[in-house]
Amino acid sequence: MSMDDGKKVVYINKDKLIDYCCSIFTGAGMVKEEAVIVADSLVHADLAGMESHGVIRVPVYVKRIENKGTFAQSTLEIIKESDTTALIDGHNGMGQIISGKAMDLCIRKAEKQGVAFVGVRGSNHFGMASYYSEMALKHGMIGMVFTSPAALLMAPTGGIKPILDNNPFSFAIPSGEELPVVLDMATSVVSRGKIGVAAKKGEKIPKEWAMTIDGYETEDPAAAFNGILLPVGGYKGYGLTVIVGILSAVLTGGSILSTDIKDFYTDVSEKQNIGHLFGAVKIDRFIDLNTFKKHMDEMIREIKNCKKAPNVEEILLPGEREFKNAAKYEVTGIPVPIQVYQDLDKLGQRLNIGFLRAVVL
């Protein structure tokens, strides 16, 4: 056991963590080939340092499966298809399985046609959006992912009721010698999780992060946590979230209206009907791939060499911190907060797959 950023953590080897989570998911009824993908996607987030999208979610995934809110078996149905497009119904299977197959189909179509979009409905939480956009990188493509409301966290500008989500989206773009550029962002200034952390520490938060549930300014993290997240850039972030919601849910037939949106954590026996949109653009249809990569490297280097503010050690490109965290944690093991570790340990015991502590200690 050790300390990481002041939190008590256990460092766990990546492969062991994937194996253990995979066993949990098979214990909960998934087939092994699919369980390993879901486990890998969650551990991928922990490797990137995005703990909120990592193995911390394993217990609620299992809870949703056990309560039939999410089905352990994924039976994809292609509703509509052309050379450049497809619409898939995930029939309430695991988000990662549906999304991996959808992005794979999208890439195969873009390989032939240069450009493709694949929409999905009837899906569930899929982990980090960049897990799928990054699949395009090795094919010399730009990958895009848009995902739709799964919780009621934000209000439209001028509104004071949370009827929108901070819908995440991602763009992944290959480079040459430098790291790829990967944007993966939600449309709120910060996540609800970050406000929760401030609440636990009893720290005041900037009033740009959230408002109270009644629409008042607040620096109180508890009021903010139970309040309404504020969008990036005010009406601009509100606009972005509407667009991402339309692309991923209205275009696909996913849940759109606040009355249709079931909460991931609390409505565990209800189908969420999450929609996603995956896109891929083959770079050499526009410009020679090597030229593109060379120009990417030049751009990246110019940005990294920008004059720095005092106390700034390094300027990072989108996604760079996550790639560097992953490289570090591959070596050191992944820092898993003690509470998350204990929850997994307990879950493993209940599902008769043995203790996590037996694996890591």
Add this chain to the structure above:
Amino acid sequence: MSMDDGKKVVYINKDKLIDYCCSIFTGAGMVKEEAVIVADSLVHADLAGMESHGVIRVPVYVKRIENKGTFAQSTLEIIKESDTTALIDGHNGMGQIISGKAMDLCIRKAEKQGVAFVGVRGSNHFGMASYYSEMALKHGMIGMVFTSPAALLMAPTGGIKPILDNNPFSFAIPSGEELPVVLDMATSVVSRGKIGVAAKKGEKIPKEWAMTIDGYETEDPAAAFNGILLPVGGYKGYGLTVIVGILSAVLTGGSILSTDIKDFYTDVSEKQNIGHLFGAVKIDRFIDLNTFKKHMDEMIREIKNCKKAPNVEEILLPGEREFKNAAKYEVTGIPVPIQVYQDLDKLGQRLNIGFLRAVVL
């Protein structure tokens, strides 16, 4: 002459304003068929209430043409083409002409193939991005526009030198009985123009808008105007601007590095080599268009009916204010600030096309 928001303005009939600007552009060497398109795009921005992208730009357009920074004749060359993609070199012609033709080509390809992207290099300022994304609406398509650096206004997060632009982008999405949803945003919290207005009025600005050229916090609009714009949501807006820059410039061969970027206003004899990317997605490849429109209307109505903050009269969707301004100004005439009116008047006199005042008074 009248007052609008405290500014002295002249109300000018839309068609008369287009005709007059068209005459100015033909006087500067453009052919009539193209001059009318450029004039229409600028007046379109004024109609929308986006004065900064409107006829206020006519004098600098003419100055750039006269100094050969932009060519009056647009000779497009298709460098690369497939059923779903194209790359066009605009050979430094007028941005509006190149962009209109590029988006038109993109829509024709998406009509057949469901999805298309058309990239452009060698272009110039094209007015409002939504002028082109909105072209997709009547074809039952979602339109997308991304455009690339044309000025050095922002720094990467952690940096204190303006080496990036607040690259705008737009998504336009059709609806049924409600107005279409049109997002058209730059990646900075506010435009430099808005800071300029505060400077003229001598008003303090929020410190979230910009920093000084040396990277310090500021509420002084003069220091901010000559400083560095701040991105929406901090590192998120920085990430967005990098992605929009890559899609529009690295993918197309437009200017990327800060050393290659020529300023629209000051480098009037230098080619800017602006890149754009236009995209179109045919909705009925995914979902029946009427169902889509019905769901759009439902979503729009839910948002508009959200509980309002005190003093908020109406909740608006992205683009709604602009559509409503246009409807109003079609009737009242377009409020043109007196200074802009006088500059156009003077320019018309110099180009021997007569006085604007003769047209409107």
